[in-house]
Amino acid sequence: MRSSKLCASALAGALVAGSPALAATAERSNAGLLADGTTIEAVTLTNAGGISARILTYGATLQSLFAPDATGKIADIVLGQDTPADYERHPNYYGVTVGRYANRIAGGHFTLDGVGYQLPLNNGANSLHGGTAGFDKRVWLVRSISSGPVASVVLSLHSPDGDQGYPGAVDATVTYSLDEGGSLTIVFGAATTKPTIINMTNHALFNLAGDGSVDGAMAQKLTIPAAAYTPVDATLIPTGELRPVSGTAFDFRNGRVLAEALRNGHDEQIRIGRGYDHNFALDKGLTATPQLAARLEDPASGRMLEVLTTEPGLQLYTGNFLDGTSLGKNGHLYRMGDGIALEPQKFPDAPNQPGFVSARVDPGKPYRHVMVLRLTTTR
Known part of the structure; x- marks a missing residue:
C-alpha cells in the first residue's frame, strides 16, 4: 500500500520553514442550547491538510470529522445530529464519549470486593453504556484549548459516588488532539475515590464515503487483527468463550468487505x-x-481510517438498530449499514467474566485509555 497523498501540497508547505500560519488551530464557539437552557459549546480542531474535528461539550461528543479523499474532496465521515438539542431529544450515541462502562453489563449487576452493585437497566435486561444517564448525556467542562503543531481540547466531568449505581466519586477527562499528520488522538482518563469499574470509549459511527452517502458504509473493506472474538447470547451478553474467527464471518484478519x-x-x-x-x-x-x-478502507473515495488503541478489545457494530426513523445531520434518515462503529474497550460484561481483562480501577491508580483515529488515503 502506498503512502498517503493526504493533501500533500498543504502538508509539504507546512514543512517549509515551519510556517506558524499552517499550525493546527482550536476554535471555541457556541453550539446551541439544551431544553433547560444550558449552553453547549463546540471546539473545532483543524489542521493544514483539510482535516477538522468538531467536539461538543454535551457528551464530549465528536459531532463531525471532515477529511479529504484521494482527490482532495472533503466530506464529513461520521454520523451525527445537527444540534445539541437533537442529541438530547433523540439519543443514539453518535460520536459520544461513553462511560462509566461502555457496552453491556449482564442484568446491570456486578460484584466488587464482595459488595453487589445494581445499575439501571436501559437495554432490555441489561445495562448499556453507563446507564440511563451515562457520560454521553452530561455536560462536560472545557478545561483548556490550544493551537500549534497539535491542536487540542481538554474536557472534564465529575461523577459523584453512587452515580448510576457505580461506586466511587470519579473525575474523568477526555482530551482530543489533532496533529498535522492526520491523526486525531483521544485520551480518556479517570481517577476514583473507591474501587470501581471504568471502561470509556468513543462511539463514532464512520462512513468513509461521507455521511449520508447513498450506498452507506457496507461496501468498505475492514481489517481487524484478531484471531478470536467473544460470541454472545440472545441478549448480546458474551458467553465467556473466546471463539476462533477462522472460517467464520468474523475473520477480518486479511480484510473483507463488510457486506460479504x-x-x-x-x-x-x-x-x-x-x-x-x-x-x-x-x-x-x-x-x-x-x-x-x-x-x-473505502475503495471509491480512497479514504482510509486506522484505529489504534491501548485496550484489548474492539466492538464492531454495523448500525443494526438504525431503521430509518433516526433523523441525522442535514436531514439524513439513517438506516442499517449507514455507518460502522469501531469502539476500542475492555470486553463487554468483564466485571462478571473472570476470564476477561479486568476493568477494575482503584484509588491512586488512574484509568487511562489512548485511542487514535489516523486518516490517510490509499492512493
Whole structure:
C-alpha cells in the first residue's frame, strides 16, 4: 500500500520553514442550547491538510470529522445530529464519549470486593453504556484549548459516588488532539475515590464515503487483527468463550468487505446481532502504547481510517438498530449499514467474566485509555 497523498501540497508547505500560519488551530464557539437552557459549546480542531474535528461539550461528543479523499474532496465521515438539542431529544450515541462502562453489563449487576452493585437497566435486561444517564448525556467542562503543531481540547466531568449505581466519586477527562499528520488522538482518563469499574470509549459511527452517502458504509473493506472474538447470547451478553474467527464471518484478519457476510443467516451470531455487534479480542492485548485495532478502507473515495488503541478489545457494530426513523445531520434518515462503529474497550460484561481483562480501577491508580483515529488515503 502506498503512502498517503493526504493533501500533500498543504502538508509539504507546512514543512517549509515551519510556517506558524499552517499550525493546527482550536476554535471555541457556541453550539446551541439544551431544553433547560444550558449552553453547549463546540471546539473545532483543524489542521493544514483539510482535516477538522468538531467536539461538543454535551457528551464530549465528536459531532463531525471532515477529511479529504484521494482527490482532495472533503466530506464529513461520521454520523451525527445537527444540534445539541437533537442529541438530547433523540439519543443514539453518535460520536459520544461513553462511560462509566461502555457496552453491556449482564442484568446491570456486578460484584466488587464482595459488595453487589445494581445499575439501571436501559437495554432490555441489561445495562448499556453507563446507564440511563451515562457520560454521553452530561455536560462536560472545557478545561483548556490550544493551537500549534497539535491542536487540542481538554474536557472534564465529575461523577459523584453512587452515580448510576457505580461506586466511587470519579473525575474523568477526555482530551482530543489533532496533529498535522492526520491523526486525531483521544485520551480518556479517570481517577476514583473507591474501587470501581471504568471502561470509556468513543462511539463514532464512520462512513468513509461521507455521511449520508447513498450506498452507506457496507461496501468498505475492514481489517481487524484478531484471531478470536467473544460470541454472545440472545441478549448480546458474551458467553465467556473466546471463539476462533477462522472460517467464520468474523475473520477480518486479511480484510473483507463488510457486506460479504452481514446478512449471513447461516451464522447464528450474525442472526443474534442482526449483523455485527460483537467484541473482538485483539491479538495485541492490553498495551502501554496504542497499536492497530482496525483498518477501514473505502475503495471509491480512497479514504482510509486506522484505529489504534491501548485496550484489548474492539466492538464492531454495523448500525443494526438504525431503521430509518433516526433523523441525522442535514436531514439524513439513517438506516442499517449507514455507518460502522469501531469502539476500542475492555470486553463487554468483564466485571462478571473472570476470564476477561479486568476493568477494575482503584484509588491512586488512574484509568487511562489512548485511542487514535489516523486518516490517510490509499492512493
